Amino acid sequence: NGVYCLNGKKETEQKLFTRTIPAIPEKLSSPYLDGTLDPSKYGGALWELARGCPFKCSYCYESRGEKKVTYFPIERLEKELELFAKKDIPQVFVLDPTYNAGKERALKMLKMIQKKTPDTFYYFEARAEFIDRELACAFTKVKCALQIGLQSADPLVLRNVNRTLDKKKFCRNIGYLNEQGVIFGFDLIYGLPGDTLKGFKNSIDFAVSLYPNNIELFCLSVLPGTDLYEKAKSFGLEWKNEPPYTVIRTPEFSEIDLKKAASLSRAVNIFYTQGRAVSWFNSLIYVLKIKPSAFFEKFEKYLMEKNIEENECFNADRIRIWQKDFVKKLLLEKKLNRLVLCVVDLIEIYGALSDADGEGKSTVIKLNYWPEDLLSEYALDINFFAAKVKPHACKIKIKPSKDGAVWE
Numbered sequence: 130n131g132v133y134c135l136n137g138k139k140e141t142e143q144k145l146f147t148r149t150i151p152a153i154p155e156k157l158s159s160p161y162l163d164g165t166l167d168p169s170k171y172g173g174a175l176w177e178l179a180r181g182c183p184f185k186c187s188y189c190y191e192s193r194g195e196k197k198v199t200y201f202p203i204e205r206l207e208k209e210l211e212l213f214a215k216k217d218i219p220q221v222f223v224l225d226p227t228y229n230a231g232k233e234r235a236l237k238m239l240k241m242i243q244k245k246t247p248d249t250f251y252y253f254e255a256r257a258e259f260i261d262r263e264l265a266c267a268f269t270k271v272k273c274a275l276q277i278g279l280q281s282a283d284p285l286v287l288r289n290v291n292r293t294l295d296k297k298k299f300c301r302n303i304g305y306l307n308e309q310g311v312i313f314g315f316d317l318i319y320g321l322p323g324d325t326l327k328g329f330k331n332s333i334d335f336a337v338s339l340y341p342n343n344i345e346l347f348c349l350s351v352l353p354g355t356d357l358y359e360k361a362k363s364f365g366l367e368w369k370n371e372p373p374y375t376v377i378r379t380p381e382f383s384e385i386d387l388k389k390a391a392s393l394s395r396a397v398n399i400f401y402t403q404g405r406a407v408s409w410f411n412s413l414i415y416v417l418k419i420k421p422s423a424f425f426e427k428f429e430k431y432l433m434e435k436n437i438e439e440n441e442c443f444n445a446d447r448i449r450i451w452q453k454d455f456v457k458k459l460l461l462e463k464k465l466n467r468l469v470l471c472v473v474d475l476i477e478i479y480g481a482l483s484d485a486d487g488e489g490k491s492t493v494i495k496l497n498y499w500p501e502d503l504l505s506e507y508a509l510d511i512n513f514f515a516a517k518v519k520p521h522a523c524k525i526k527i528k529p530s531k532d533g534a535v536w537e
Contacts, residue, residue, distance in 0.1 A: 187356035265305035282335035314343035322364035330422035346394035485534035
């Protein structure tokens with residue numbers, strides 16, 4: 130919301146932050162239009178539409194800001210869009226903490242984005258509280274994905290960091306995104322004041338139930354200069370003195386539990402987010418009669434048994450092998466042998482479709498069922514599908530096209 134500087138000339142004294150006079154967007158020069166930055170050199174652009182945030186989440190630097198939003202002039206933003214179009218920028222990350230803080234301006238900008246840069250993909254940070262059917266529909270007019278800060282599913286925990294959660298309203302508004310087919314994901318934080326490992330697992334369960342395309346999980350950082358930094362000791366928080374200032378322990382979240390939460394987060398990231406499991410995951414959970422968090426705990430143990438290193442990089446093909454192997458074992462343990470072929474096919478075909486849409490990759494896959502059947506709505510009622518549809522072995526090629534993934 131302004132410019133921050135460190136107090137103290139010596140490195141050992143540079144601990145406290147002092148906010149100086151806020152920068153006024155209207156008086157700031159555009160780094161793209163004045164030639165300071167050439168977005169074509171970076172494979173994408175970081176784009177500011179506004180400064181400030183109307184909220185005061187205590188873990189965020191914005192909590193010490195002006196509690197208001199000031200906007201860059203529409204004329205400037207339009208010229209920047211024209212520059213992005215001229216330079217054929219493939220993706221733009223919108224830096225506004227809450228893109229949809231003002232609905233009418235958000236709608237106006239989406240129309241402008243659609244008109245000026247129809248082929249560019251945009252990433253927005255949004256608040257679920259401000260999403261309605263009209264706004265959800267408007268997001269479908271541009272290529273984009275939303276990231277929504279859920280942080281925790283416990284309203285009492287959120288209250289400790291100056292956030293609120295109306296679960297009924299939250300679910301309704303996220304339903305609008307699902308209804309329109311908008312790509313969105315959730316952020317979750319573990320180690321928040323008052324939270325526990327059990328509470329974090331409950332948050333995972335709640336998040337997964339709403340069909341996000343991704344779930345990003347983070348350990349709480351107590352950042353110098355934030356309201357939380359000033360109040361952290363009153364909550365009994367202990368944290369690292371150096372970046373990234375992550376929590377070491379809290380009265381409710383022991384060091385051991387934080388390590389468990391980190392390991393669980395890794396399992397969620399690999400199986401659900403990197404594994405692109407959103408299309409079929411809740412259907413699988415239903416037939417297994419298991420909570421998502423319990424499922425991910427089992428997958429976490431599976432990764433350990435496979436001696437898969439924590440910092441190892443994985444590609445989609447490798448993750449898909451693990452998904453199929455792990456799920457097959459679970460189904461056999463539950464005496465659900467009759468569902469194996471169907472579930473393995475769902476993992477295979479939706480994974481290949483995601484590869485085509487996300488990476489432009491063509492894949493040849495072998496299936497046990499016709500693709501038309503697997504991609505029908507009733508295939509996600511796995512029990513019904515396995516009972517009513519006869520297997521038919523086939524081989525198909527899934528490839529990208531200008532209208533999305535296709536198969537032949």
